[in-house]
Amino acid sequence: LDRDVNRILIRALKKRKVKLHLGDPPEAAVHTESGVKLTLQSGKQIETEMALVTVGRSPVSRGIGFNQLGLDLKNGYVQVNQHCQTNVSGIYAIGDVTGKKELAHFASHQGIVAVEHGLGQQEAAVDEDAVPIAIFTSPEIASVGLTAQQCEERSIGYLEGSFPFRALGKSHAIGEIDGFVKVIAKKKDERIIGIHIIGPDASTLIAACSVVVTKGVTLTEMSKTIQAHPTVAEALWEAVEDVRGLSIHKLDLGL
Template identity: 40%
Template sequence: MTQAFDIVVLGGGTGGYIAAIRAAQLGKSVAIVERDKLGGTCLHRGCIPSKALLRSAEVYATMLESERYGIQAESVRLHFPGVQARKQGIVEQMHKGIQFLMKKHNIQVVYGNGRLLSPSIFSPRTGSVSVEQEDGEIVTLVPEKLIIATGSRPKSLPGLETDGHAIWNSDDALGMEELPQSIVIVGGGVIGVEWASMLNDFGVQVTVVEYSDRLLPAEDSDISRELERLLRKRGVQVITDARLLTETVQKEEGAVKLQIERKGELQQLQADKMMVCVGREANVEDIGLHNTDVKITNGFIQVNEFMQTAESHIYAIGDVSGGLQLAHVAGHEGIMAVEHSAGQTPRPFPHHEVPRCVYTRPEVASIGWTERQAVDRGYEVKIGRVPFAAVGKAVVYGESDGFVKVIADKKTNDILGVHMIGPHATDFISEAALAQVLDATPWEVGQTIHPHPTLSEALGEAMLAVDGGSFAI
């Protein structure tokens, strides 16, 4: 069976289904090829289920400390099967929502393994997509434009494969039926520290091993230091500047033993489980790229500023294209790719204008350059910094750790970066993102009236503090 479409999207994750919806809004005929479930990694193995678990962990931690708020709660117990059931219910609810959107926009969803085919008599210019369905039937889709949105998967360490039992990746951890007593997390990036924070709140003894000299090495160093301090305060063991010796990993009697090397010395670690969080790699295998002129560099598909590959009718978006591996980035890239393929002129967005969020306790959120990045690029910077302890709402919440840091250019007064660690930081980083899009100055954001008492006052005060005008410090 052969069907023709204006646009075919290979992959139904966040980037893929948003691209499909945008194409339908522009009046295009659209099909999505999905080998598993619509929503992809974000909905089923990433953003949504992990944040559901993090929320349960946060509530549990708050209830254990309820006396701080004048509330005596006896016999607070964690029922982990209930936590997992809530997580799965949220995922299923969101999944149904995406399925509804596909029907609403008349987008055809074809389930199966899709592979790109070379041009033929049926598709002499663009080639086609062969979809092998579960029952063995082959469906051929002929697109005018093709968007590859096949996403990514957890990366393994050379010589160390995860087994889903003693050694986990983030996918495995989401499906755990019971909590371990202890765990070693290899990797102190975003995924690693989120799991460390969550499992610590659930009562697990957590050790984080990070190869870099600090946690969250892509974030501002002040943020990294504060997060490490707060995790240590909660009892998380953090070991930075350390290298895992994969050949030493042993699984025996319900435990994992391993050695790390730090500053020339060996250290033995042992825990019930080990979790590997060392990044993600693109799903570029077995999708027929060898039948095209699409180029791959360092495991990712090469694209231009409009997400266009070496073949002008083929686009690649999201994790598979090698940019920031964030769901909201994939969605915006999908919109941009569709609009460009339709002859419009979308605005390419530089990656330093993308808000980044880490859902630890407290949360981390940032946009723009770190202080080091700004200095390395030749900027003469001025800094505004306000602690959440100076903000009434944070004190009322009982979550006054952390701060907001604003980096600005001394010469032009442009905002170069905003970095936050504190309660609900991910909820108001968008104000800083809007400020960058509008090219606002710290003074302009500071002059914007922030209601009192709110957590957003911390951002407004930090903007004023750039020029010494804060009323909070």
């Protein structure tokens, strides 16, 4: 996730009196009469009614014939290319077993690509840099495309801009003013390659953002669109304008 998205989420959780123990993972858990007692890496102990373990998933792919087929496995995951082809001709793989993005909508898209490619549509391919995600926290989080950190890791020159929801009338009307929309664009051609949102209706807003990133819409092209008022979607347009140094309302508010 975008670094600033993490920062806003942490702030929102603390406002709700959620205690965070970042960088101090639990090393032991025992049942007690009242619930569970956790021992953290630092030695600190926490007693609570319930503990939810969310440590990710591991593939269950061994012992079911994959090796006999000669499939290329890495840490139990079936390796595929952008067409969802494995290293064995005629065999495709999709979904969590590929170890890509463990999301239902991504698996569904992979399935469509695999079928289309298998039926001869050679251009059918998965763009892993254009997969939207939504996290249903409060405030909501949604993201599609590259973050600034990923651009730096790939040595991609980029431009970025953002716009806070608290500058919008709609956000004040619904009482949800935390968060922002951030836009990342390639410095070379100003194509939008990442949009990151934390705030009201983020999971809905990301649908339009997915189109923008997938089609490689430029900042100038996006700036020529009109967003309805009053809506939270105005933050997307304003963030684009902020990348260009032309966000009128952000300047007016001194944000």
